[in-house]
Amino acid sequence: MEFMTSPRQRISSAELASANQVIGKIVRAFSGKVVGQLPLRETLLIALLTGGHVLLESVPGLAKTTAAEALAASLGGTFRRIQCTPDLLPSDIIGTQIYDAQQNEFVTKLGPVHANFVLLDEVNRSSAKTQSAMLEAMQERQTTIGGERFPLPKPFLVIATQNPIEQEGTYVLAEAQLDRFMLKDVLDYPTPAEEAEILRRIDAGVFEDDQEPVASLENILELQRLTRRVYVDPAITEYIVSLTYVTRHVEQYLEPELARLVEVGASPRAAINLTAGARASALLQGRDHVIPEDIRRLGHRILRHRTLLSYEAEATGVTPERIVDAIFASVRTP
Structure with missing residues (x-):
């Protein structure tokens, strides 16, 4: 892509x-x-x-x-x-x-x-x-x-x-x-x-x-x-888009017991914010370009409130952070 x-x-x-x-x-x-x-x-x-x-x-x-x-x-x-x-x-x-x-x-x-x-x-x-x-x-x-x-x-x-x-x-x-x-x-x-x-x-x-x-x-x-x-390589952009795509199609990438707990995935605004946030993270680290670590350090903060879980997830103690971690684990890091 x-x-x-x-x-x-x-x-x-x-x-x-x-x-x-x-x-x-x-x-x-x-x-x-x-x-x-x-x-x-x-x-x-x-x-x-x-x-x-x-x-x-x-x-x-x-x-x-x-x-x-x-x-x-x-x-x-x-x-x-x-x-x-x-x-x-x-x-x-x-x-x-x-x-x-x-x-x-x-x-x-x-x-x-x-x-x-x-x-x-x-x-x-x-x-x-x-x-x-x-x-x-x-x-x-x-x-x-x-x-x-x-x-x-x-x-x-x-x-x-x-x-x-x-x-x-x-x-x-x-x-x-x-x-x-x-x-x-x-x-x-x-x-x-x-x-x-x-x-x-x-x-x-x-x-x-x-x-x-x-x-x-x-x-x-x-x-x-x-x-x-701040420079964002096309491979980083593809990484971001892949992450948000997985939030909307969890049944294809996550284990069934986790996938069934996700009701709504992240909107395109999540990808926009991941890109902008990664740029800011890079600048705060003194870099003029984004690396995958910039994306990972923002994962919880940008996706935890956009990946909506079912009541069953709350009842069983499954947190949005656990789902976000599973999503990142399912996508290859460039």
């Missing part, structure tokens, strides 16, 4: 060195506020370099809000946190028109989604109607209020969180909403050494210090343009 690829200007060594310098500054600033959580740091940077959005799942207290605030502060970007509750309305997110009695006219008041970094805390606690209000913002990078369109700032990153241990009073995200998130990461507890370091930093007042920007939003836009120029 052959794929047509458009010619891209190769990244020069000077451009790569400049990108590594900016990324290094952001990483150091982020690590100064967030202890450990290296996969989370990589997930947020990949989303930032590709213009994607992130869904984070974990129990409370694992530095999700701190991470989002630290990333925004390191770039001097605007940050808004939206606490999702069942009574939250779409207008509370995107904005609304209010009547100005003095001017005798309606004026538009933009909502908190009009920021560079938006944290949707416990997104599954908001109603389906409110969740859908984010679809246009996440996909089209704009909102519509009173028939008028308002573009969102650049860069624009949505970080949504959900708590897996409290399901009462929650609204499960629809498949269409899940597919809008480029990456889904599942966070784990810190190690004892990392937890001790958190306590030491609290005693030292590290988290109370204001964080100065170490890079600009224009630097991020330039990194996004550079990310799109």
